[in-house]
Amino acid sequence: MMRNRQIKLPNAPSYRGVTLIVVIFLLIILLLALDRSGMADPVRGQVQSWIAPVLAWMRTGSFSLGQVSSPITDVATLRAEIAALQSENSQLKERLIQFEVTQLENRRLREQVRIEQERPWQLVGTAVSAMTPDSGRQIIMLAVGIEDGIQPGMAVIAQEGGQPPALVGVIESVGPQSAIALLITDFSSSVSAQVYQGEGTIAGLVNGRWQRGSRIWLEEIDREVAFAGGETVVTAGLSARLATDLPRAAIPANVPIGTIESVRIEGRSQIAEIRPYVDPSRVQYAWIIVNAGD
Structure with a gap:
């Protein structure tokens, strides 16, 4: 230019x-x-x-x-x-980069406003500053912390393409200006979930299976339940009752997770493999639900 x-x-x-x-x-x-x-x-x-x-x-x-x-x-x-x-060209390139950054920030802000209008949630947006898949755990580092109102147990959501904003992780630890989130695909992650079917719901646990060569499974399902495939899995908001080291009391109900891809019988229960709405390993920008509006 x-x-x-x-x-x-x-x-x-x-x-x-x-x-x-x-x-x-x-x-x-x-x-x-x-x-x-x-x-x-x-x-x-x-x-x-x-x-x-x-x-x-x-x-x-x-x-x-x-x-x-x-x-x-x-x-x-x-x-x-x-x-x-040459000097003018350098200045124009710098302005173009700044313009593109501003456009991206505005697009993300508009998306946050849209989500907050559709849901009762209050969100804090942040870039993913680091991912550590090689550490043996599926975690990400976020560029927000205690000073932004972030606390352990809060839900981390993201959006990909035309999919709905969906759960990708849970805040595990927080510093003044940064936080670490455990992704739902990690083997140590366990979140209460439910599937709406007819006039009722089917409860289960969404457990991470990345270290076992998969993504996420919905487990602890009664074997008598029939699935057609493609059903939507959302959070149940009951994670605080789980006997785990990670507090999850701040995860609200009805946060989309993914859809049922396949089901198999195992013992007295069923296991459903879930296709997540958002691939946690590709997340570059996320929102933390700091207030569920309950």
């Missing part, structure tokens, strides 16, 4: 002026040499007839010594023009 700017190139007349000066200088030297040898008289008239028009042209002001230096001046001007254009 650069404005059109004219760059002056060296003019051909400048070089012609240099040539004329050289020719005149050589003729003067020739005259002096002839004059000393006594041979100037026969050719003086002829030489004067050559020089007279040139001298007249120079006296009229059509020629100036400034034309000799104009090629050098034009080169310096050209370099200055190039430097100015």
Whole structure:
């Protein structure tokens, strides 16, 4: 994105002026040499007839010594023009980057407002500052903390494509300006969940299975329950009753998690594999539900 700017190139007349000066200088030297040898008289008239028009042209002001230096001046001007254009280009690129950042922030803010209008939740948005899948645990670091009202046990949601905003993790620990969230795909994650079916609900636990080569399962389901596949799984809001080390009292009910992909019988219960609405490993921006509006 650069404005059109004219760059002056060296003019051909400048070089012609240099040539004329050289020719005149050589003729003067020739005259002096002839004059000393006594041979100037026969050719003086002829030489004067050559020089007279040139001298007249120079006296009229059509020629100036400034034309000799104009090629050098034009080169310096050209370099200055190039430097100015490079500086302008750098400034425009910087402005473009800032514009794109502002657009992204505005888009995320509009999305947050839309979610808060559709749900009773109060959200705090944050970028994912780090992911640590190689540590043996599925956790992410968020760029918000105690100073932003974040507490352990709060639900972390994200959105992907045209999917609804869905649960991706739970705040595990909090610092003044940062927090660590345990993803729902981690083996140690367990969240109470439910599936709406007809006029009732089917309760179960959504457990992470990433370390076992899968994503998330819905477990502890009565084996008599029939699933057609594609049913929506949401949080039940009962995680505070689970006997786990991680407090989950702040996870509200009816936060989307995913859809049932397949079901199998295991002992006296069923296990349903869930396709999450949002892949937690790809989350770059998330919201924390700081107030469920209950």
